[in-house]
Amino acid sequence: MSDPAKKSDVRIDVDLVAEQFDALDSNTHREALLEAIRSRDVYRKLTEDLREKVEKLEIGLSGPKSQRFKAEENGQLSLAILAQLLGSDPPADADPKALAEQLAAEAEAEAEQAGDADDGKDDETGDPGAHRRPRKPTGRRTAGERIAKATVEIVPDEVKRLGTDAFERIGEERSTTIERRVSSLVEVTVVRPKYKAKTQEAILAVKESRAELGTLPEQEPESWITISARPELPIEHGMAGPGLLANLIVRRFDDHLPYNRLENVYEREGMRLGRSTLYGWLDALRGLFAPLLEAMLMDARTAPYVCTDATGVLVQAPRKCSRGHFWVLVVPGRHVIFAFSRKHNAEAVDELLGDYKGTVVADAHSVFDHLYGADGATEAGCWGHARAYYFKTLASEPEIAQEFLGNLQVMFLLERKFASKSRKQRRQMRATKAKPIVDNHFALCHKYEDTALDGTPLAAAIRYSLNQEVALRRFLTDGRLPATNNISERNLRRQAVGRKNWLFVGSDDGAEVNTTFATLVASCRLQGIEPEAYLRDVLTLLPRWPRKRVLELAPCNWKQTREQPETQQRLEDDLFRSIMGELDVIHPD
Numbered sequence: 001m002s003d004p005a006k007k008s009d010v011r012i013d014v015d016l017v018a019e020q021f022d023a024l025d026s027n028t029h030r031e032a033l034l035e036a037i038r039s040r041d042v043y044r045k046l047t048e049d050l051r052e053k054v055e056k057l058e059i060g061l062s063g064p065k066s067q068r069f070k071a072e073e074n075g076q077l078s079l080a081i082l083a084q085l086l087g088s089d090p091p092a093d094a095d096p097k098a099l100a101e102q103l104a105a106e107a108e109a110e111a112e113q114a115g116d117a118d119d120g121k122d123d124e125t126g127d128p129g130a131h132r133r134p135r136k137p138t139g140r141r142t143a144g145e146r147i148a149k150a151t152v153e154i155v156p157d158e159v160k161r162l163g164t165d166a167f168e169r170i171g172e173e174r175s176t177t178i179e180r181r182v183s184s185l186v187e188v189t190v191v192r193p194k195y196k197a198k199t200q201e202a203i204l205a206v207k208e209s210r211a212e213l214g215t216l217p218e219q220e221p222e223s224w225i226t227i228s229a230r231p232e233l234p235i236e237h238g239m240a241g242p243g244l245l246a247n248l249i250v251r252r253f254d255d256h257l258p259y260n261r262l263e264n265v266y267e268r269e270g271m272r273l274g275r276s277t278l279y280g281w282l283d284a285l286r287g288l289f290a291p292l293l294e295a296m297l298m299d300a301r302t303a304p305y306v307c308t309d310a311t312g313v314l315v316q317a318p319r320k321c322s323r324g325h326f327w328v329l330v331v332p333g334r335h336v337i338f339a340f341s342r343k344h345n346a347e348a349v350d351e352l353l354g355d356y357k358g359t360v361v362a363d364a365h366s367v368f369d370h371l372y373g374a375d376g377a378t379e380a381g382c383w384g385h386a387r388a389y390y391f392k393t394l395a396s397e398p399e400i401a402q403e404f405l406g407n408l409q410v411m412f413l414l415e416r417k418f419a420s421k422s423r424k425q426r427r428q429m430r431a432t433k434a435k436p437i438v439d440n441h442f443a444l445c446h447k448y449e450d451t452a453l454d455g456t457p458l459a460a461a462i463r464y465s466l467n468q469e470v471a472l473r474r475f476l477t478d479g480r481l482p483a484t485n486n487i488s489e490r491n492l493r494r495q496a497v498g499r500k501n502w503l504f505v506g507s508d509d510g511a512e513v514n515t516t517f518a519t520l521v522a523s524c525r526l527q528g529i530e531p532e533a534y535l536r537d538v539l540t541l542l543p544r545w546p547r548k549r550v551l552e553l554a555p556c557n558w559k560q561t562r563e564q565p566e567t568q569q570r571l572e573d574d575l576f577r578s579i580m581g582e583l584d585v586i587h588p589d
Contacts, residue, residue, distance in 0.1 A: 045455045052392060052457070147178075185269050188241065188579055190231055197224040231575045234539040235284045241576045245285065246535035248278060253517040254531055256498035279506075282513050288542055289516055295551040296335050296519070303331040305359035305380070305481060308352070308368075309488035310344060311495055314504035315511065321504050324511060326495045327352050328488050334556045336491050336522035338515035340508070346370050353377075359478070361485050364468050381471030383408065384484035389461030397458050404444055404461070411437040415483050423479035430476050438476065442469060491522055523555040534558060540574045541567065 159167055197203045206224040210216045213229075234242055251257050251265065259275035266273045300306060307330040314321040325344045329337040329352055341348035349367050353360070359378040362368050363385050371377040387408050393401040411434055418426045418434075445462045452459040465472065475481040495518065505511040524531040538553050545553060552561045561567055571577060 041455060048455055048457065183269060185271050188576060192228045194225055194227045232543050234288060234543060235281060240281050242536050242539035243576065243580060245281060245539055246532045248281065249517045249535055250521065250532045254521045256501045258502040283509060286513050286516050291547055291550050292553055293516060293519055296554050297337055299551060300329055300331045300335045300337055301354055301356050303358060305361060306331055307361040307485050307488045309362065309485060309492055311492045313499060316504050316506045326515065328491050330487050330491055332487060336519065336526050338518045340511040340515050359481060361482060363485065364464065379471040380474040380481050381468045382485035383472060384486050386465050386472060389464050393457040393461055396456060400448060400458060407437055407441055427479035435476050438473060494518060494522055527555045529555055529558060537571060540577065541570055
């Protein structure tokens with residue numbers, strides 16, 4: 001324990017310290033002051049970051065995370081000023097939705113008066129309505145076409161006993177129940193008998209068959225043997241049929257089940273399949289689907305605009321998992337394409353987009369900057385990212401945040417109204433109604449730019465908007481472009497949901513397997529196609545399909561390809577499809 005007496009002997013010579021400070025030159029004082037200012041800014045930023053993390057934690061523990069206005073906040077919006085700016089009378093109930101509906105009706109009337117009536121159906125990549133999340137059906141559910149249906153008539157006991165002659169049928173009551181039969185695996189044993197030709201006619205028939213197949217021997221054999229060709233499988237000499245492989249792909253990459261859970265699922269259905277076996281099948285199929293995915297990517301690069309984004313993923317390593325990145329490239333109405341890269345950099349972007357010259361809808365990350373320029377792609381910004389910054393300012397500066405967000409809320413509501421219109425009408429409506437709102441947004445940015453403190457959420461929000469002003473305004477002049485990049489965000493959520501189950505990918509090859517089948521499943525969902533039925537048919541067709549026509553098998557073209565007589569015949573000739581069809585008839589339960 002220290003002696004208090006010794007502490008009292010310690011004296012600070014204030015005069016001496018003052019003399020030492022006076023001896024320092026002005027440059028030293030200046031550097032010390034600058035260092036103090038830098039330290040203050042660092043601590044201020046740390047304080048703001050901690051405050052934001054606390055707010056996120058509170059939201060995660062006690063409330064919803066969606067960026068939506070509360071009903072009680074709508075009354076605080078400056079709707080009267082906004083309505084006056086747009087040349088309209090403010091709605092009596094001061095409701096942003098009412099104002100948006102009023103503005104949309106005025107814009108539609110103006111477009112019709114100007115002769116800009118609906119100019120026909122938009123091309124597949126030019127409809128911002130394709131960016132909207134499809135609404136889930138409400139009300140009582142009805143069975144789909146693929147569900148087996150059975151009708152059972154229950155006759156009262158007295159009618160059974162006395163017969164129908166004693167009664168008059170005056171009506172009926174119907175009720176529908178959805179039941180489920182146990183799914184099962186089916187073991188198919190293919191027997192191919194060998195035959196030895198005994199007659200001259202049989203020998204000639206075998207020779208003709210061998211000649212058609214190109215398997216005639218160079219020398220005449222002592223005896224001619226014939227046997228049927230081995231049924232073609234997606235994995236050569238494998239034991240998995242197209243139906244099992246399609247089911248595995250959907251369970252793994254649409255239901256996001258890890259391999260250890262899939263082991264248990266198939267064991268319950270009658271056969272234990274090890275996780276290494278399941279992964280080996282998918283890895284073998286990656287090469288089979290490679291030409292199809294390459295054709296889809298090449299087709300995507302010809303689209304007038306694309307939407308893209310990325311998210312991180314862990315890659316298993318001996319001591320510590322490394323970090324990789326999943327990318328998504330969306331062509332609304334056609335493709336959803338996933339890719340993997342080790343790094344989140346310009347090289348990864350080039351690998352995905354190549355020398356793309358169209359419009360890229362993305363966030364403001366620097367990895368995309370090298371794409372843009374006079375001879376390159378055109379940048380289109382995302383108002384969803386811009387709006388998110390202002391939601392972060394609600395805690396620190398709520399009044400200013402609500403002014404920004406109220407302005408943007410009307411714009412987003414208008415975009416919903418415009419989504420069902422033609423490309424030409426959307427451009428006209430945006431020019432008359434959305435543009436003044438955008439102008440008002442940037443006017444507010446300049447208004448608060450000088451008074452916003454550095455390092456605060458408000459300063460970051462304003463800086464993002466002003467830096468991205470040209471890109472954010474791009475959607476006003478092109479009716480095809482969306483106002484947000486939300487379609488990419490929604491598709492990346494597929495990987496985020498799966499990541500909560502399987503945590504990491506086992507290797508770079510495992511990540512490539514993931515992106516291969518996530519691409520096919522997500523593209524099926526985009527087209528409204530049931531993925532398991534699609535994959536089963538494509539796994540049947542792909543081994544013998546002409547390579548130059550492989551794009552016909554992409555989900556965006558599948559509905560047309562499926563109806564072609566050639567496709568129908570190839571599917572009917574498949575051995576395993578016919579066996580499964582017969583089993584469904586023999587054992588419907």
